[in-house]
Amino acid sequence: MESSRLAPTMVVMSDISRADVAHLARLARLDLKEAELDDYAEQLDAILDAVKRVSEVAAEDVPATSHPVPMTNVFRDDDTRECLPRDEILAAAPAAEDDRFRVPRILDEEA
Numbered sequence: 001m002e003s004s005r006l007a008p009t010m011v012v013m014s015d016i017s018r019a020d021v022a023h024l025a026r027l028a029r030l031d032l033k034e035a036e037l038d039d040y041a042e043q044l045d046a047i048l049d050a051v052k053r054v055s056e057v058a059a060e061d062v063p064a065t066s067h068p069v070p071m072t073n074v075f076r077d078d079d080t081r082e083c084l085p086r087d088e089i090l091a092a093a094p095a096a097e098d099d100r101f102r103v104p105r106i107l108d109e110e111a
């Protein structure tokens with residue numbers, strides 16, 4: 001490795017065994033069949049190898065990012081402005097009561 005780059009701090013082991021998968025399954029209280037142990041061991045090993053490759057190329061001089069492209073806030077400013085008069089709004093409602101919209105009851109509870 002170059003002297004200007006630091007070694008990755010993440011240590012990743014590989015070669016997950018059936019016994020490792022069985023132990024993890026027991027800890028997670030998963031009931032795995034014997035055939036599944038080999039499948040999961042192979043899949044977990046592939047995942048750890050991928051993490052290992054990413055760890056090898058990660059450098060201290062590369063900033064962490066959450067998105068591949070720069071993002072900017074596209075929201076408008078929250079400007080206050082006059083709203084419509086209450087009487088005009090309630091006049092357009094199908095039903096109104098006590099200066100509020102009246103809606104059908106959906107629960108059998110007393111108000």
